[in-house]
Amino acid sequence: xxxxxLRRLLLMxxxxxxxxxxxFVLVRLSPADPVLAFSGEERDxxxxxxxREEFGLNQPLPVQYVAWVTHLAQGDxxxxxxxxxxxxxxxxxxxxxxxxxxxxxxxxxxxVALVVGTASAIKRNSFVDLAASSxxxxxxSFPSFFLGIVLILxxxxxxxxxxxxxxxxxxxxxxxxxxxxxxxxxAITLAAGSxxxxxxxxxxxxxxxxxxxYMRTARAKGLRERTVIARHALKxxxxxxxxxxxxxxxxxxxxxxxxETIFFWPGIGRLAVTAIPSGDYPVVQGVVLVSAFSFMFxxxxxxxxxxxxxxxxxxxxxxx
Amino acid sequence: xxxxxxxxxxxxxxxxxxxAVAYFARRNPRMIIGxxxxxxxxxxxxxxxxxxPYDPIKVNVSESLIPPSWTHLLGTDDLGRDVLSRxxxxxxxxxxxxxxxxxxxxxxGVSLGLAAxxxxxxxxxxxxxxxxxxxxxxxxxxxxxxxxxxGPQIQNAMIAIGIVAIPAYARLTRGQVxxxxxxxxxxxxxxxxxxxxxIVMRHVFPSVTNALVVQATLxxxxxxxxxxxxxxxxxxxxxxxxxxGQDINYSQxxxxxxxxxxxxxxxxxxxxAVFAFNFLGDALRDALDPRLRRxx
Numbered sequence: 001x002x003x004x005x006l007r008r009l010l011l012m013x014x015x016x017x018x019x020x021x022x023x024f025v026l027v028r029l030s031p032a033d034p035v036l037a038f039s040g041e042e043r044d045x046x047x048x049x050x051x052r053e054e055f056g057l058n059q060p061l062p063v064q065y066v067a068w069v070t071h072l073a074q075g076d077x078x079x080x081x082x083x084x085x086x087x088x089x090x091x092x093x094x095x096x097x098x099x100x101x102x103x104x105x106x107x108x109x110x111x112v113a114l115v116v117g118t119a120s121a122i123k124r125n126s127f128v129d130l131a132a133s134s135x136x137x138x139x140x141s142f143p144s145f146f147l148g149i150v151l152i153l154x155x156x157x158x159x160x161x162x163x164x165x166x167x168x169x170x171x172x173x174x175x176x177x178x179x180x181x182x183x184x185x186x187a188i189t190l191a192a193g194s195x196x197x198x199x200x201x202x203x204x205x206x207x208x209x210x211x212x213x214y215m216r217t218a219r220a221k222g223l224r225e226r227t228v229i230a231r232h233a234l235k236x237x238x239x240x241x242x243x244x245x246x247x248x249x250x251x252x253x254x255x256x257x258x259x260e261t262i263f264f265w266p267g268i269g270r271l272a273v274t275a276i277p278s279g280d281y282p283v284v285q286g287v288v289l290v291s292a293f294s295f296m297f298x299x300x301x302x303x304x305x306x307x308x309x310x311x312x313x314x315x316x317x318x319x320x
Numbered sequence: 321x322x323x324x325x326x327x328x329x330x331x332x333x334x335x336x337x338x339x340a341v342a343y344f345a346r347r348n349p350r351m352i353i354g355x356x357x358x359x360x361x362x363x364x365x366x367x368x369x370x371x372x373p374y375d376p377i378k379v380n381v382s383e384s385l386i387p388p389s390w391t392h393l394l395g396t397d398d399l400g401r402d403v404l405s406r407x408x409x410x411x412x413x414x415x416x417x418x419x420x421x422x423x424x425x426x427x428x429g430v431s432l433g434l435a436a437x438x439x440x441x442x443x444x445x446x447x448x449x450x451x452x453x454x455x456x457x458x459x460x461x462x463x464x465x466x467x468x469x470x471g472p473q474i475q476n477a478m479i480a481i482g483i484v485a486i487p488a489y490a491r492l493t494r495g496q497v498x499x500x501x502x503x504x505x506x507x508x509x510x511x512x513x514x515x516x517x518x519i520v521m522r523h524v525f526p527s528v529t530n531a532l533v534v535q536a537t538l539x540x541x542x543x544x545x546x547x548x549x550x551x552x553x554x555x556x557x558x559x560x561x562x563x564x565g566q567d568i569n570y571s572q573x574x575x576x577x578x579x580x581x582x583x584x585x586x587x588x589x590x591x592x593a594v595f596a597f598n599f600l601g602d603a604l605r606d607a608l609d610p611r612l613r614r615x616x
Contacts, residue, residue, distance in 0.1 A: 018453030
C-alpha cells in the first residue's frame, strides 16, 4: 500500500509541475501590466522601472518562472495588488468559511443521495423512483446561481417569517445558531448539483449489486431484507460512490465560486471573484492554484481509499 | 436440408414506415423531447430579430419593472427592457458559445487523442500528462482563470470553455484508438501500405464517432451552463448585450423588492436549454452505445 501511495505521489509530480506552468503562463497572458496594477496612482517611469526590476519582471520568462516557483515552494504566493496583503494569508483567513460551506454541502449531498437513492433502487419504478429520477435530471441541468436566487426569494423574502437570511456570514465562535441559519441556503445551493450526480450513482450501483448471486444467497439464508440491503448491497454498492464523492469535491470547489458570490459568503471563491474585475492577478492565481492542488490531493486520497476498500483492486492494476 | 436458399427482399410498406417512426418515438421519448427542445432553441436563436417582440437593449424608463402581462409576457427590467426579448436574444450568446467551444474542444481533443493513441510512446506520455494537468483543475475554476487572464469577452469565454472540454474528447478518443489499434483491419490497412494519416482518419476515427456524438451533445449542455456561470461572474459578454447569466446577476439587486420576473425568465431559459441537451445526450447514449444502456 505504501509503495502504491508513493508511486501515485511520484506520478503527481509532473502533473503538479505542468499545473504551475499553466497558472504562470495564464497570468503572463493577461494584457494588464502588473506593475501598473500594483503601483496604484504612481506613474513616474523611474519608479515603475525600479518596481519592474524589484519584482524581476524584466527577466526572461523561464527565470521569472523559477523565481515564482521557488517562492511558491516557500509558501509565498505574492501580495494582493489591491490590499497589499499576503495572498496566502488572505486565503488562510477565508479557508474556514469555504471549508464549512463545502463540508455542509457534501454532507447534505451524500446523506440525501444515500437515503433517496437506496429507496429509489429498492422501490424501482415506484413514485419515489420516478420523483428521484426527475429531481436528478433537473438537478444536473439547474444552474446553481438560479437555484440560489430562488431559495433567497422564497425563504428570505416571500415566505412570512423570513426563515433564513439572504446572505452573509457569522463565525461559529461568535454565534453558532446564526452561523447555522446563514449556512442552510448556501449549503443547499452548493449541494444540489452534486446531489443529483450522487443520487444517480447510488441508485445505479445498487441496481447493479441487486443482480448478483450473493444477494440471492443472503436472502436464501433467511436474512432480514434490512440486513441484506445494509450489510450486503450498500457495502458493495458504495465503492464506486466513494470515487464519485472525490470527483464531487471538484464540483464543490468550483461551485463555491458561484455560491459564495450569491450569498456574500466570505470564502476563497468570493475572494477570487472580487479580485477579477480589479485585475488582482496574484489573488486569482493563488486561489486557482490552491483549488487545483486541493482537487489533486482529494483525487489521490480517493484513489487510495478505493484501492483500500475494494480488495479486488491490486495496487499494480490501480496504479496502471 | 435440400434446395437452394432463395433471397427474399422484404419491402417495408409506407404505412409501416410511419408506424416505425411512431414506434421509435414511443421507444425514445427522451430523444424526441430533447431534440424538439434543442431545435426550438436553435430556431429562437437564429430568428431572434424576427421572434423577439422588442429591442432587447432599448431603454424605456417609463415601462420599468412591469410584472408579466400581455404586453410584456415576462415583464420588464429596471430600465424598461423587455425580459422575453432579452431571453430570446440571450439564446444567441449561449448557443453560439456552446457550439463554438464544443467545436474547439472537439477538434483539439480528438486530434490529440487520435495522435496520442496511434503514435504512442513518449508522445502519448507527454500529451496525456498535459491532459492530466488540465484535469487537475476543477473545470469551472480553469474556465474562470483563463477568462479572467484573457479579459471578460465572449470570445475568451468560448476559448476558455473549449480548453476545458479538451480532456474529455482526448481521453475518450485515445481509449478507443488503443482498443482498435491492434485489430485485424488496422493491421491489414497498414500491410497494404496505407499512410498513418489515412489509417487514423478512414479506419480509426469512424469507430469513435458514436461516442463522440454523445460526448459533444453532453458537452454542449456543460458549455451553456459554464457560459451562464462565467456571465454571472461578469466574465462573459458585457452589458448592455443580453446574456442569461449576466441578467440573473443583475436581477439579484431587485430580489428584496420581489421583482422575481427579472430572474425567472433567464433562469428557466438556462435550465430548459441545458436540460434539452442533457436529455438528448442521454437518449443518444442509450441509442448509439448498447454497452452503456442503463439498467434503470
